[in-house]
Amino acid sequence: MEELVVEVTRTDEKGNQKLQSFNVPKDKVSTVLEALLYIKENMDPSLSFRYSCRMEICGSCGMEIDGKPHMACSTTIESLKSDKVKVAPMKHYKVIRDLAVDMEGFFGKYKEVKPYIIRDDENGKYESEILQTPAQFDEFIDYSMCIKCGICMAACPIEGSDPDYLGPAPLTAIWRYVADSRDQGAKYRLEVASGPEGTSRCHFVGECTEACPKGVDPSYAIQKLRGSMVKYEFQSLFRRH
Amino acid sequence: MVEENVKNLREGPMGWAKFYRKGIGYFAFAMHRFSGLVIVFYLYLHLFVLSHLLVGKATYNSLVTSVTYGPFDSFLVLDVLLALVIFYHGANGTRLALNELGIGLENNKAMFYVFEVISMVLLGIFLYYAYMFLGAS
Incomplete structure (x- = not known):
């Protein structure tokens, strides 16, 4: 089964950052947000991120995807053209936890x-x-x-x-x-x-x-x-x- | 409410240089900052060299001779690089001024390429005549 490596920059409540990788089956997810939800439901329930509508209307799931800010819900796995994706919190904001930033x-x-x-x-x-x-x-x-x-x-x-x-x-x-x-x-x-x-x-x-x-x-x-x-x-x- | 000790991801001015995988506008911006700093550095260096005239003609001539002849004549290469950043900065600055006045706003990226090509052609003409002058002297 083809896998997508999701490398997440995680931040704890003290501001300490670490990289953590997750292997997500590619046939189970179609967007970066779905990959994060798969990780939360099946691998690590402590992974924190903000999302709501899943259709690029609410503006909640902004994050750095492969070094550029994008909406996780509208960034498809296909568009990444890679088996690896780096996900980090948006720059220029304070991080509350993991991928959730203070707006x-x-x-x-x-x-x-x-x-x-x-x-x-x-x-x-x-x-x-x-x-x-x-x-x-x-x-x-x-x-x-x-x-x-x-x-x-x-x-x-x-x-x-x-x-x-x-x-x-x-x-x-x-x-x-x-x-x-x-x-x-x-x-x-x-x-x-x-x-x-x-x-x-x-x-x-x-x-x-x-x-x-x-x-x-x-x-x-x-x-x-x-x-x-x-x-x-x-x-x-x-x-x- | 977020605690004070949380991670702040504000990049600071170092972020200005990170134009890799960004748009052409970011490249233009980063190079504009860099060329601006080079020009300001040169201005102060130029004033420093000129200030030797206050000491006397001999002191000034000896300083200028020491950096333009002999083992340090590689300063000529730096002169060419200086001309390069000045022409780049001037062309991009003119484009920005026009864009901010609303001229060519819809085609600002194309304008960047056009202005830079024109400036590099002008640089080539400038360097040709500078070289001719150098050869004549």
Whole structure:
């Protein structure tokens, strides 16, 4: 029977790391997540990792697979083109245990950009529906596909060297709402983006775009955001305060 | 809540150099950092050498002669490498500036290749004329 060697970087509660290999029968699993579940059910129940939907929607099972951040649920064994796979926790996060990382820092940054529609209407009462043309819808829909898996944060080298940098996903969320014709919170968002830990820290590496499992293009969004910020700052020179 | 003694996998600036098996953008980024550091190092080295003019013409001439003639004329190779990183850095920097202004954003990877090819052609022309100048002097 053909076997897949799964080499897992395991971390205990004291932060000690070790490599552990498991031989998984290839005909029993089709994805990396299934291989990990096979190990947990048949070999080592103490193996810890986070997962939920198993269909690339919940964004829970992000991990380093053969040195690059991927979703374990959508990485097929066939695509590995090898009989061995190295699995490790996502970079730039603190490890809770084994492959489960602490996402609090990432979610904190995400909350900072207020990822929801801000309106000037009082108490959210509108006189009528807020209509959008298909063109206005197309401006932001691609960026609303983000599932907050945090993989782009693990792929970004700047995020790895500057913990305060907002990072690709929160900056993409800013652009998603700035580009949305219904939103009226651009002033707040552009101020966050133009701060010292905003878009100026992005060096357009593009690894976030390469890694994103949902095809969102964070590096493109950040450059678009930069353009909007330049326009906003230029207009503010002629604006009465 | 995570305890303070847990493993933090933040790579730090050393992670900038790990472009193996990454996209071309990562390679461009890593080389941009490296070439930038080389240029800054050269700037200070250049100022250090020029500062010998404060001591006197003879001191400066003797220092310059010691690094460009005799057993140390391999500095010429370093000059060529310096020109290489300057042309690379300049071309990639121009591409980034244009991309950040929204020019060529959709084709940024192709732009990287085009700009680098142009810069290497310019480097070749520069080195040819520098060699001619060297031969004439």
